[in-house]
Amino acid sequence: MHKPVLLNETLDLLNVTPGKVYVDCTLGLGGHSLEILKRLDGNGKLIGIEQDETILEQARNKLSKYENCYLFRANFLELPEILKSLKIEKITGGVLLDLGVNSLHFDTAERGFSFKAKGPLDMRMDNRQELTAYKIINNYKEHELADIIYKFGEDRNSRKIAKSIIHNRAKGPIETTEELANIIFSCYHHITNRSHFKIHPATKTFQALRIEVNKELENIEEFFCFIPELLLPPSRLTVISFHSLEDRIAKNFLKNNREFRPITKKPVIPSSEEIKSNPRARSAKLRAAEKIKNESLFKNN
Numbered sequence: 001m002h003k004p005v006l007l008n009e010t011l012d013l014l015n016v017t018p019g020k021v022y023v024d025c026t027l028g029l030g031g032h033s034l035e036i037l038k039r040l041d042g043n044g045k046l047i048g049i050e051q052d053e054t055i056l057e058q059a060r061n062k063l064s065k066y067e068n069c070y071l072f073r074a075n076f077l078e079l080p081e082i083l084k085s086l087k088i089e090k091i092t093g094g095v096l097l098d099l100g101v102n103s104l105h106f107d108t109a110e111r112g113f114s115f116k117a118k119g120p121l122d123m124r125m126d127n128r129q130e131l132t133a134y135k136i137i138n139n140y141k142e143h144e145l146a147d148i149i150y151k152f153g154e155d156r157n158s159r160k161i162a163k164s165i166i167h168n169r170a171k172g173p174i175e176t177t178e179e180l181a182n183i184i185f186s187c188y189h190h191i192t193n194r195s196h197f198k199i200h201p202a203t204k205t206f207q208a209l210r211i212e213v214n215k216e217l218e219n220i221e222e223f224f225c226f227i228p229e230l231l232l233p234p235s236r237l238t239v240i241s242f243h244s245l246e247d248r249i250a251k252n253f254l255k256n257n258r259e260f261r262p263i264t265k266k267p268v269i270p271s272s273e274e275i276k277s278n279p280r281a282r283s284a285k286l287r288a289a290e291k292i293k294n295e296s297l298f299k300n301n
């Protein structure tokens with residue numbers, strides 16, 4: 001069963017209040033949205049955005065009985081246009097970003113997100129886009145591959161892995177997640193005892209590819225550029241991240257943007273009970289801030 005991460009903590013920080021407008025920018029299977037709708041109790045609006053068609057359909061089924069729920073297949077960067085289409089000028093309640101991919105992405109071999117199951121090198125959340133993991137692995141130059149593996153995977157073996165990818169693809173295209181995982185694994189041949197690995201050696205490269213395919217970090221940065229002006233004080237911005245690269249962007253934005261008052265001094269993390277019942281929650285970090293009025297901004301000067 002699908003379990004939304006840090007559910008009660010997120011809803012409390014969003015301060016869900018009937019009558020207000022909320023946006024779930026990463027709808028997923030609708031776990032957080034369902035609870036927002038329950039708390040709205042028919043008053044106010046919930047807008048849900050999801051770029052993955054299959055996942056959106058599941059959320060639609062889950063939320064179909066709510067008339068105050070508006071769902072869109074889109075990238076969250078399209079939020080300004082979505083609000084215009086609904087004739088909504090400002091978000092009065094709050095916004096949620098529950099970043100990254102869905103557990104469904106990892107569990108479906110044909111989507112190519114997991115090195116644990118054989119599938120095509122795809123990794124697109126939005127299957128309308130052209131860039132796939134296959135194109136990156138088989139077309140990027142060696143230094144470009146090394147750069148993304150280092151930057152988005154934080155893997156110190158990035159150069160070695162990039163070299164090995166180039167060497168192997170000279171024999172013919174690298175087609176599957178399994179082939180790629182084996183190529184990466186072979187870069188660690190000097191370590192013979194598998195128990196020495198804390199994580200599978202392919203973990204970081206697969207993370208890097210996913211981030212590059214879906215422009216995950218660029219999207220967050222761009223989103224933070226326009227979201228302040230869409231929020232009416234005292235609405236709230238909540239962000240759940242799953243790795244340090246995402247969290248760093250959220251942390252810096254929420255700390256340094258003078259239009260927001262941070263509500264979480266330190267990130268909220270899942271309890272040990274939540275991690276036990278949902279191991280995927282283990283790396284989650286939740287941060288929240290409140291949009292402040294312009295007058296308060298001037299007072300602080």
Ligand SMILES: C[S@@+](CC[C@H](N)C(=O)[O-])C[C@H]1O[C@@H](n2cnc3c(N)ncnc32)[C@H](O)[C@@H]1O
Pocket residue numbers: 003004005025026027028029030031032033049050051052055074075076077098099100101102103125219
């Ligand atoms: C961690 S899941 C969200 C889970 C959700 N909160 C729930 O309770 O089911 C993140 C979702 O956001 C979607 N997503 C990621 N980046 C997106 C973007 N830029 N625009 C729209 N959807 C995005 C992914 O496809 C994925 O389904």
